Structure formats: C-alpha cells, structure tokens
Amino acid sequence: MIEFRNVSKIYGNNHIALSNISLSIKKGEFVFLVGPSGAGKTTFIKLLLKEIEPTSGQIIVNGVDITQLKRRKVPFYRRNIGVVFQDFRLLSDKTVYENIAFAMEIANASSKDIKRKVPQLLSLVGLLNKEKFYPHQLSGGEQQRVAIARALANNPSLIICDEPTGNLDPENSWAIMELLNEINKSGTTIVMATHAKDIVDAMRKRVVALEKGVIIRDEQRGVYGYDD
Numbered sequence: 001m002i003e004f005r006n007v008s009k010i011y012g013n014n015h016i017a018l019s020n021i022s023l024s025i026k027k028g029e030f031v032f033l034v035g036p037s038g039a040g041k042t043t044f045i046k047l048l049l050k051e052i053e054p055t056s057g058q059i060i061v062n063g064v065d066i067t068q069l070k071r072r073k074v075p076f077y078r079r080n081i082g083v084v085f086q087d088f089r090l091l092s093d094k095t096v097y098e099n100i101a102f103a104m105e106i107a108n109a110s111s112k113d114i115k116r117k118v119p120q121l122l123s124l125v126g127l128l129n130k131e132k133f134y135p136h137q138l139s140g141g142e143q144q145r146v147a148i149a150r151a152l153a154n155n156p157s158l159i160i161c162d163e164p165t166g167n168l169d170p171e172n173s174w175a176i177m178e179l180l181n182e183i184n185k186s187g188t189t190i191v192m193a194t195h196a197k198d199i200v201d202a203m204r205k206r207v208v209a210l211e212k213g214v215i216i217r218d219e220q221r222g223v224y225g226y227d228d
C-alpha cells in the first residue's frame with residue numbers, strides 16, 4: 001500500500017532529514033515510527049501527506065507515485081488518508097457533530113450520508129451524548145476521540161497519527177490506543193509516530209526506528225528500544 005523507494009529529503013538549509021529511505025507497508029499493517037527527536041519522523045509523515053516533496057526518490061501509495069501527482073489531484077489523494085495530531089486540531093467554533101460533518105462536506109458527501117454516518121462514528125468513539133458540545137467543553141481524551149472520528153469520516157484506507165497520545169494522561173492514552181487497535185482490526189492501515197515507550201512495548205506491533213534520517217531497525221512485534 002505504501003512504498004518509499006530511495007527517498008531523501010534535504011531541507012533548504014542543507015539539512016538531511018531523511019537519507020535514502022526504502023520501506024514498504026502492506027495494507028492492514030499497524031506500524032509504529034519511533035526514534036529520537038529530529039530523527040525524521042514528522043518529515044516522513046509530511047512526505048506521505050504530500051505536504052512536502054522529497055529531494056529524490058519515489059513514494060508509491062496504492063499503486064500511484066504521489067511525487068508525480070498533479071496538484072489538482074492532491075485533495076482527492078488526501079481524502080483517502082485520515083490524520084490525527086498530538087494537538088487534536090478540532091475547529092473550535094464548531095460542535096463535535098459539526099467537526100465531523102464538516103470533514104464529510106469538504107469531501108462532497110451528501111447530507112443524507114452525513115446524517116447517517118456522523119452518529120455511527122460518534123457511537124464508535126463513545127461520544128454520542130456529546131455531539132452538541134464544543135471542543136473546549138471536552139477533555140483531551142474526548143477531543144482526541146472526536147479527531148479520530150473525523151479522521152475516519154471519509155472511510156480512509158490509511159490513518160496517520162503524529163504523537164496522538166502526546167497530550168494525554170496514561171488512561172486516556174490507552175483508551176485512544178484501544179480505539180486505534182480496533183480500527184486497525186477492521187482493516188485500516190495505521191502509521192503512528194510516537195515517543196510513547198510503554199505503548200509501543202505493550203502493543204508489540206511492527207516498529208520502524210529512524211535515527212538521523214536513516215532506518216536503523218524494522219521489526220515485526222518490535223519494542224521501542226530507547227530510554228528517553
């Protein structure tokens with residue numbers, strides 16, 4: 001589903017963020033991306049989202065080299081990817097319901113589909129009773145569950161998470177991980193960058209470790225492997 005072929009990213013200041021990375025991720029996998037600060041994890045995610053372009057190499061997603069994708073096709077490409085960030089990034093002037101509905105409206109979903117789907121998603125993340133709340137009326141864990149519901153709104157085949165438990169206490173972190181695990185079990189591929197050692201060590205998923213822009217470890221049922 002995802003293939004990085006000899007991908008390098010050198011930023012304008014000549015900083016080599018990724019150096020000749022090759023990696024393939026199959027449909028349905030759950031992959032933790034780990035490594036010290038500055039290792040290149042966010043750069044990897046930005047490349048996958050086509051927010052930035054590689055300096056060299058190819059990035060193939062679902063059979064398409066996204067580095068060659070025409071600008072007008074980028075929104076369609078991104079619609080197939082759900083994204084979850086550390087800081088939730090909900091729209092503060094919209095309710096829980098509206099945040100999810102809005103993601104579907106942008107993707108041209110019909111109002112009938114929106115009315116059917118949003119309650120289903122809220123039920124999945126356990127927030128049906130909070131649909132009229134605004135983000136500031138929710139706990140961090142609840143906000144992240146809304147963000148996950150929103151990420152799922154357009155039935156993506158891939159969910160990318162950048163440090164999704166970074167702002168959460170252990171209990172809420174685990175609730176989020178259980179939810180992501182369930183979503184993965186239903187067939188959605190998950191790529192998650194994280195510093196959460198406990199979570200990576202407990203879940204024993206595939207672990208890809210980056211250091212200084214290079215993959216130094218790629219293990220099935222791996223562990224975190226750092227002491228930070």
Ligand SMILES: Nc1ncnc2c1ncn2[C@@H]1O[C@H](COP(=O)(O)OP(=O)(O)OP(=O)(O)O)[C@@H](O)[C@H]1O
Pocket residue numbers: 011012013015016017035036037038039040041042043044
């Ligand atoms: N826009 C940019 N311009 C120049 N250098 C950058 C830019 N973005 C990132 N870098 C550099 O590239 C390297 C990799 O950064 P990246 O953000 O991918 O690391 P990371 O593994 O996500 O780190 P963290 O765990 O702290 O989020 C870092 O040394 C960083 O300083």
